[in-house]
Amino acid sequence: MSLSKLLIVPLVPIILSGCMSPKLADTTNISTYVENKNLSPQQACEMASLSITKANKESLHFYAPLHLERASDTLEEAHKQIKVKETEAAAVKNCYKVTQLVESGITIKAKVKHALSDSLAQLDMLSKVDKEKGFTSEIQDYSDDLVDIVKEIEASKMNKAMQNQAALIEEMIDLEIEIVTVNNLATVEVMLERAEDIDADDLAERTFEKAEIELKSAKKFIQSNYRNNKEVEEVSASAMQAAKHAFYVAQEVEELQELKADEAEEKVLYIESLFERINKRFDKNVVIGNSLYDQAGIIVERLDEALEGSNKNIQATATKIENSSVNTK
Numbered sequence: 001m002s003l004s005k006l007l008i009v010p011l012v013p014i015i016l017s018g019c020m021s022p023k024l025a026d027t028t029n030i031s032t033y034v035e036n037k038n039l040s041p042q043q044a045c046e047m048a049s050l051s052i053t054k055a056n057k058e059s060l061h062f063y064a065p066l067h068l069e070r071a072s073d074t075l076e077e078a079h080k081q082i083k084v085k086e087t088e089a090a091a092v093k094n095c096y097k098v099t100q101l102v103e104s105g106i107t108i109k110a111k112v113k114h115a116l117s118d119s120l121a122q123l124d125m126l127s128k129v130d131k132e133k134g135f136t137s138e139i140q141d142y143s144d145d146l147v148d149i150v151k152e153i154e155a156s157k158m159n160k161a162m163q164n165q166a167a168l169i170e171e172m173i174d175l176e177i178e179i180v181t182v183n184n185l186a187t188v189e190v191m192l193e194r195a196e197d198i199d200a201d202d203l204a205e206r207t208f209e210k211a212e213i214e215l216k217s218a219k220k221f222i223q224s225n226y227r228n229n230k231e232v233e234e235v236s237a238s239a240m241q242a243a244k245h246a247f248y249v250a251q252e253v254e255e256l257q258e259l260k261a262d263e264a265e266e267k268v269l270y271i272e273s274l275f276e277r278i279n280k281r282f283d284k285n286v287v288i289g290n291s292l293y294d295q296a297g298i299i300v301e302r303l304d305e306a307l308e309g310s311n312k313n314i315q316a317t318a319t320k321i322e323n324s325s326v327n328t329k
Helices: 030-037 041-057 065-081 085-115 117-129 136-154 158-197 205-225 229-257 261-282 292-327
Strands: none
Touching (some): 041 085, 065 085, 065 136, 085 117, 117 136, 117 158, 158 229, 229 261, 261 292
8 A cells, every 4th residue: 555545535524622723824805805816605615615625725624624624624614604794704704714724734745744754754665565465454554654743743733743753664564574474474484383283393303493493583684784685585486495405304204104115115215216307417427326326416416517618608609609709800
């Protein structure tokens, strides 16, 4: 959920107490303004309604909620007054007051975006990292908290707003770290749980402990490097590899423990067949007839020879191309 989507949440009614009813807009010159405009009550209300539409487009429910609430209430009152001949003049004044409140709210919006730029950026970051939308409600809660801080700015309580912003940013950063951790390590924890379910902590104790250490290390790394996407992916991949290793080693150990002599022989022959499958790629003598350790060593030597030969061929081809280019000049 992007920040722009957070800003289209429907306006929630706000109860304004006496201490939270600041002078939101200068309405002292409304009478003179009304006289100069010479609009009918209906025209004035239409103008006020257009101002509310403008306020919604400007997302004042987020950037200046007190102004928008006051403007909406004032327009509602004007609609009631316009129905009675004796209160038409008051209705017109209220309609102009709506316009002034909206314009004042737009001015406040610019102030809010500047003063709360850090928290707005952090809120947007939360929406970006929450790709799976698993933390939508938590992010919305912080969006609501930010609106409360905006109200403090509207009420001219800037110092309090800045203090609350600092605390809110810390909380949002903690949530960002949690989201990044879940995004990258939730599957690792599931794999470790699968390993534990087959008793990997007993059957493959060292391998399982290593996997736990890898997971703990990855979590610690993310705490300090949660925006270093490449390295976070790398340490998370390493933790997953360790978790899978613990799972599969435990499977093999459990199988080996239950083998009888003839079954153990079949297991060794199976391992040899895996080595020979690789060895056939080199088109050389079989490696069977040596210990498993030596068979692996022979395959490594043949791989090194193949790679060295391949590099020589590449170099020779490059040299030939270069010489050919020189001769054609």
